[in-house]
Amino acid sequence: MMGKMYRLPDPGLLIGGSVALLVLVCGIFAPWIAPYHPNDQELLFILAPPVWADGGSMAHPLGTDSLGRDTLSRLIYGARTAVTVAAAASFGAMLLGAFFAHLAGYFGGWVDWIISRTVEIWLSFPPVVLSMLLITGLGIGIDKVILAIVLVDWTRFCRVLRSEVQVARGQDYVAFARLIGFSHFRVIIREIFPATLPMLITLLSLQMGISVVVEAILSFVAMGVPSDVPAWGQMIADARIDMYYAPWGLALPIFAIFLTVLSFNLFGDGLRRTLDPRHTAQRSA
């Protein structure tokens, strides 16, 4: 046997994790970090350029929008919306998906048949269309957006985790646990769930990125959060009209979305690599 070699933490995990953390901090501490209230209007400074462009000033480092609202503050408060939706929706989708995945993968048979068919039918609707349909029915609001994402995306968790559960289910230690009289519930919690946990965490962080995008799309078409709550999608929609002479108003929120999604994905990918036992296990001769 060879000695374990010292391994540096995965770069994706490190970079993705720190950016994601930054976005999270912005979201949580928005009122303390943001220089202005996001809805405060300063009509003297309409469409002010950012500080590095001609005519920019330190008063509004990233400029203002067509109503004279501070872009930096709106970005920071937008992060709050994005993070809330991402966290709550991803958790909800995970809970729902993981629950059915464990049922289907563990019990198999007709339980699996019903759950798998349901997932397939669910997946045959384009996700964006499905969430818009849901919002039309539910009305707008942060909670509605969260609910819509949960109802659309739980299938993603269910499908991937189900096969993970099936793999663990096939292991002999699960059969052994049954032979010594563990109940099904106990087997799932003690023997199966720990094996699917790494995949679950990974999916969760990837789902966060997806939720951010979905929230932005819904806000962009004014089907997401109410208009008095700042959101990145909304900022993009607002900046569209003036995009030729104030391109920064459009570019900055897009950049924020891009950065956030990228960081969640890097983080998730890094996690997957770090937690994958096949990656860590070194075969000897």
Add this chain to the structure above:
Amino acid sequence: MTEHDILRIKSLEISLMTGHNILNGIDLTIRAGRIHGVIGESGAGKSMIGSAIADTLPQGLEISRGAIEFDGLTLTDMNARTRRDLLGRDIGFIPQEPMSALNPSLTIGHQVCHHLARIGLRTAKTRQERAVELFTEVGLDRPWDLLQSYPHQLSGGMLQRVLIAMAFASNPRLVIADEPTTALDVTIQKKVVELIARTRAAHNTAVLFITHDLQLAADVCDDVSVLYAGRIVETGAAERIIHAPMHPYSRCLNLATPNLSGPKAQLMILPGTMPGPVDRMQMPGCEFALRCPLAEDQCHSTRPALDGVGTEHKSACHWPERTGLITAVEAPTGTAAGRLGEKLVLRATGLGKAYRQHDWLGRVREVHALRGLDFDVREGEFVGIVGESGSGKSSLTKLIVGLEDVSTGVLELVGLDRATAPRADFFDKVQLVFQDPQSALNPRRKIGRLVTQALEGRGGAYSAATRAELVKTLLAKVMLPPEVADRFPDQLSGGQKQRVNIARALCSNPQLLIADEIVSGLDVSVQAQILELLSALRKEAAFSLLLVSHDLAVVRHVCDRTLVMCKGEIVEQGPVEEVFGNPQHPYTRDLVAAAQGPTVSSI
């Protein structure tokens, strides 16, 4: 015979990035048409030799010295392209792990035909026909369906055969076979060995045959090299090395292998483990010295050279002539036979099992896995079950432990009817030792929690102290040191894991223990340890054992009686010596003949 050398390995050295050597000064030559075996326990570096030739060394390893010549060309100097062209066409390679060699997202047919296209088969039709022909040769059923299957739909043994078929497709001049038959049954093993013999006869193919199975090496190979801790310790004609070795290590391996005939002797158990690459650095003398029964002071200080001890026979030992002094201990006669209890722990009458298969239209088809079994097991009796795969051995064990339900007949266990008594009544009395410790031990539990896992289901309050005490007793029973209790399964060797597996089954003091192929895939030396452990436990005779094995010698070594199964039926049963010594049923005769060695006609 003046055949030229096909493969010539010269003082090959493979090292880790840290500078520790995996292989040391390997010299090996194979002439055209010869089969050269490499044997030794796992970790000795057998696969590394194969990987070095096939250019598939794992990350972080490199050839630090020496050269590999193939038919006059130096492989190690060649550029990657020419080398790749050579591989697959002139050199066939059968890797140890078939799963990792195939792409999981492509069909078998796609991958095999791609390979056939590479070696020059033009049309899709000829490729498919050749693939089917090759599959048939290695004993794969329904070859046409196989082309459409994905790797994960096949068992390990089937994948192994697909790779064997691919390796021989181009009639290469050299085939490297890394444990090609380990995952296969005796009967299939025989087919593969015959395939190798046929190809050799027809195309003068040379084979580098890596295996840990001595008996197989003796039957298949012309020459053998014994590898220990990265060095060749003995090399020469297969017959001599297996049956009249001149190196203590080869002798120990030989004595650790149970045999099917002759007097029953206690198996040789080597103390300790083979030193790893790091430990070897601190050993100026013979690497085997710490475990060698003949070691003297000189062995620890100076390393013996690989010197000639006969015609084309070399041994790396200071005193090769003393090898014969190592002898086996006679097994104590009249074992547990007199101590068998009167009570039956298991009685099967007309036992049968039918699986219902539904196709996608919902039509039901019945597959009879077991039919009309009548047998019993007495208290303290060790009974073997032999038969090839698919004969129903696993189905029977599943019925007994209750993972499947009885379809017909009666199965009485510890005085209760399996079909009607509540499941919970059997939990403590009947236990199963699984075949593969890797899959049977939850990698996220510590050993201490694994061996006493049976207590967790009981609800009864066990104090941490009682549990710790029990862990210690159980580990002592299987001869493991108490400190392993705090480790995870991945921190143990294969043999240690298998002991944990056994200890765990003994936790609830079962009356009947079922062991499904628990020594297959283990090294000879580790297998000897487990078998001797079973023999020792048998003296206490606290439980009855039902031992499933494809290896008749293993059953003979451990059991009192044996059942022979064929196509879901018991075709013969009786005391081991009688059944294997004087088989009555033609199927048993075939099994015994196959186990005594497939006869490969050498030139």
